[in-house]
Amino acid sequence: KNTILLQNRPTGTPELSDFKFTSEEVPELRDGQMLLETKYVSVDPYLRGRMNDTKSYVPPFELHKPITSAIVAEVKESKNDKFSKGDYVSGMLAWKREQVSDGKGLHKVDPDQAPLSAYLGILGMTGMTAYFGLTDIGKPKKGETLLVSGAAGAVGSVVGQIGKIMGLRVVGIAGSDEKIEMIKSEFGFDEGINYKTTSDMKKAVGAACPDGVDVYFDNVGGEISDAVLFHINKFARMVICGAISVYNETSLPKGLSVQPFLIKNSALMQGFIVGNYAERFPEAMQKLSGWLKEGKLNYEETIVEGFENIPQAFLDLFSVKNKGKMVVKV
Ligand code: NDP
Numbered sequence: 001k002n003t004i005l006l007q008n009r010p011t012g013t014p015e016l017s018d019f020k021f022t023s024e025e026v027p028e029l030r031d032g033q034m035l036l037e038t039k040y041v042s043v044d045p046y047l048r049g050r051m052n053d054t055k056s057y058v059p060p061f062e063l064h065k066p067i068t069s070a071i072v073a074e075v076k077e078s079k080n081d082k083f084s085k086g087d088y089v090s091g092m093l094a095w096k097r098e099q100v101s102d103g104k105g106l107h108k109v110d111p112d113q114a115p116l117s118a119y120l121g122i123l124g125m126t127g128m129t130a131y132f133g134l135t136d137i138g139k140p141k142k143g144e145t146l147l148v149s150g151a152a153g154a155v156g157s158v159v160g161q162i163g164k165i166m167g168l169r170v171v172g173i174a175g176s177d178e179k180i181e182m183i184k185s186e187f188g189f190d191e192g193i194n195y196k197t198t199s200d201m202k203k204a205v206g207a208a209c210p211d212g213v214d215v216y217f218d219n220v221g222g223e224i225s226d227a228v229l230f231h232i233n234k235f236a237r238m239v240i241c242g243a244i245s246v247y248n249e250t251s252l253p254k255g256l257s258v259q260p261f262l263i264k265n266s267a268l269m270q271g272f273i274v275g276n277y278a279e280r281f282p283e284a285m286q287k288l289s290g291w292l293k294e295g296k297l298n299y300e301e302t303i304v305e306g307f308e309n310i311p312q313a314f315l316d317l318f319s320v321k322n323k324g325k326m327v328v329k330v
Pocket residue numbers: 044045046125126129149150151152153154155156173174175176179219220224240241242243244245246272273274275317318320322324325326
């Protein structure tokens with residue numbers, strides 16, 4: 001079996017039976033095309049949204065069609081002037097072992113600059129999301145307090161480190177003592193809150209952020225973010241990146257009414273999609289790879305082996321079996 005299709009639109013938490021493995025023939029190459037062999041597949045929480053038949057910033061996956069996500073592939077044959085045999089490319093591709101592409105939307109990646117999997121994480125969508133969300137919407141100033149939810153995850157751990165590079169006091173929220181230890185020792189966070197063992201999140205945020213919160217980078221939404229609202233400072237910026245705590249809910253839970261908090265503090269709350277910044281990706285790439293080379297950025301990844309394990313790796317995001325970026329090596 002060489003292809004993975006969306007078999008059902010899940011209700012609530014997705015299951016293995018929502019995916020189907022099938023065999024599809026790889027077509028002959030025509031001029032302008034190339035044959036790609038999948039090397040690394042990114043599984044991401046946002047793919048859950050694309051499994052629903054609802055309007056969003058990217059169209060939903062079609063039923064009984066291959067799922068797509070960010071992939072690093074090797075060019076095995078090329079009739080395309082821009083790419084040669086042996087090149088590695090990255091871009092949105094189908095969950096197939098091999099596929100034909102005309103190269104649109106793909107860019108070359110260099111295995112000598114960084115491990116190939118990093119182009120799906122810190123040097124891919126993860127890094128871009130952290131960089132633009134924090135700098136463009138968070139607009140942090142030296143000495144301010146940055147609070148990050150989902151801090152031990154792929155995006156959150158990069159946000160915290162960029163925060164430190166920019167001279168902020170950085171506090172992270174994560175789901176185990178081991179992760180709190182990791183964000184401090186490996187990623188340089190100043191303080192951490194374990195939301196699973198804390199009985200009063202509102203109090204815990206206050207204690208960890210005695211000067212209040214100037215920038216809140218939110219990856220999880222829900223009750224954690226409600227608690228943060230009580231501690232935002234005047235002119236605080238809230239970067240709404242993700243809401244993983246509610247992605248599998250069948251009806252949206254009722255949260256705090258945010259307006260009074262925003263008014264009282266003249267605060268900004270802004271959602272964003274990393275794709276909005278596509279034209280500026282080279283700028284982020286330069287910064288992130290520079291920091292990586294200088295040893296200012298660390299990253300964790302969980303690499304699952306085997307094409308057949310792609311759906312399970314995706315499901316494991318929601319029971320949080322990953323530490324850092326979840327990637328499948330084919
Ligand atoms: P990861 O799966 O790597 O990280 C998510 C983190 O959230 C985990 O570390 C997990 O750790 C925590 N988490 C999971 N479930 C819950 C829950 N119910 N309550 C609280 N915390 C939870 O994902 P990414 O870092 O790749 O993505 C992070 C967020 O950013 C996602 O919401 C994603 O959709 C969003 N995103 C948005 C983009 C955009 O353009 N706006 C682009 C890319 C990502 P633990 O619970 O153990 O602390």
